[in-house]
């Protein structure tokens with residue numbers, strides 16, 4: 506039985522991780538890290554703690570769905586207490602992304618801004634389309650629920666990175682985050698990533714390739730957060746058998 510630790514246990518995804526792990530035959534929710542009280546009843550046999558070191562020391566693998574600062578704390582402590590990690594938290598800044606790469610020298614880490622198979626495939630399709638449709642303008646729109654704290658979504662940024670890579674570009678050099686006022690004509694290489702927030706949208710991403718006389722739009726819509734929880738649990742079972750390094754859900758899915 507794989508003893509799974511959850512960082513972000515009281516969250517929207519954390520709760521689903523617990524619910525799925527309770528039903529799992531190979532893994533169990535063993536250590537639940539929580540800063541605030543649960544708004545549901547956690548499994549009585551699980552260890553509940555606010556100590557991230559205890560979380561790392563008593564888990565065979567830790568799954569993190571928190572916020573960027575929480576993920577940073579986990580990574581800093583994991584450097585001293587190496588443990589296989591599955592990280593889904595988005596909105597990581599440059600320092601936190603570098604910390605992730607440093608930690609991956611000491612333990613296997615799977616980091617994905619989206620744990621669904623559908624988005625993993627969409628990333629590959631976007632990179633191919635970007636390369637093949639070299640004269641098409643690329644625009645990305647993401648839609649999420651009103652509670653989402655970071656923007657644009659990590660998924661949208663990853664899609665943008667694949668689109669840029671398809672044209673030999675660096676997303677940081679060509680990304681447009683908003684348009685307002687007399688901004689002039691659109692440049693050929695720019696890739697816009699726009700965020701919409703409202704309601705209970707789980708996650709919807711549209712990548713459009715627009716040219717004179719025609720356009721293509723590729724869309725992924727998540728209709729249940731369970732998709733992400735199931736993907737993360739699959740990743741947790743996989744990462745514990747990997748050598749130290751930084752992996753994505755595509756590695757786990759064999760894409």
Ligand SMILES: NC(=O)C1=CN([C@@H]2O[C@H](COP(=O)(O)OP(=O)(O)OC[C@H]3O[C@@H](n4cnc5c(N)ncnc54)[C@H](OP(=O)(O)O)[C@@H]3O)[C@@H](O)[C@H]2O)C=CC1
Pocket residue numbers: 512513514515516517518519539540541542570571572573574575576578592593594595596617618619620621655659733
């Ligand atoms: N990769 C993927 O497939 C997906 C990624 N995500 C990402 O996962 C993250 C969480 O999403 P979601 O579950 O909706 O968010 P929630 O706000 O519902 O949950 C966040 C969790 O993090 C905890 N937390 C907050 N601050 C800290 C901290 N400093 N240290 C430790 N824990 C902390 C909260 O605990 P408390 O309530 O006690 O403060 C809560 O349990 C986001 O970054 C989101 O973008 C979401 C879905 C899919």
Ligand SMILES: O=C(O)C1=N[C@H](C(=O)O)C[C@H](O)C1
Pocket residue numbers: 595618619649653654657658659660661707708709
């Ligand atoms: O916050 C969310 O809900 C989600 N966040 C992830 C992201 O930022 O891409 C993944 C998914 O879209 C849901």
